[in-house]
Amino acid sequence: MDKLKILDVVKTKVTDKIRKLENLIEETRASNNDTKSSMGDKYETGREMLQQEINNLQVQLNEVLKQQNFLNTILPKSCEKTEKGAVVKTEKGLFFISVSLGEIIVEGRKIICISPESPLAKAMNGLTENQFFFVNNLTQKIVEIR
Structure with a gap:
């Protein structure tokens, strides 16, 4: 089994996760902007909840970006012992x-x-x-x- 193929599949999955999270953040921001009308204070709670959701998604995105950076340090070389990339x-x-x-x-x-x-x-x-x-x-x- 080719380690390069494995690494490519993993990198693709991580890239897909990043793309999905970025889209979710963008959609949630758009929803947040839609609620910025002059309907009163009862909508402030909804906006705050949307902002918390954006923050949660941003934390997830940062973790996946860390994974992507880590994957870029893995070389598809043969390993003699159990280690990163094996x-x-x-x-x-x-x-x-x-x-x-x-x-x-x-x-x-x-x-x-x-x-x-x-x-x-x-x-x-x-x-x-x-x-x-x-x-x-x-x-x-x-x-x-x-």
């Missing part, structure tokens, strides 16, 4: 240590994208093929690292 096959599944994105499908294979800060990635960190690690009361073996 594709790790265990007895339980295939993991890409990059950003917390959940499950993706590449070339018909399910890959779980996890952050290096996740408990699973921390448990595997620095290990090599045929080594064992323990997480969530389960022992797993690293079968392969790419």
Whole structure:
């Protein structure tokens, strides 16, 4: 399995998230502008709620932008040990240590994208093929690292 393809799929998903959040922020701002009429104080609460929603969306957008920046630091090179950018096959599944994105499908294979800060990635960190690690009361073996 080509690591460059995996990285491209992850980058595309993150870019899509950014685009959706930017659109949501823009639509919410437009809604906020629509309520700026002279209808009185009872609409101030609605405007404040819309502003809070914009703020929440902005926080989410900033997090996804951080993920995008982090992805740009990952090189599609082969890895000898479990580290940022490694594709790790265990007895339980295939993991890409990059950003917390959940499950993706590449070339018909399910890959779980996890952050290096996740408990699973921390448990595997620095290990090599045929080594064992323990997480969530389960022992797993690293079968392969790419």
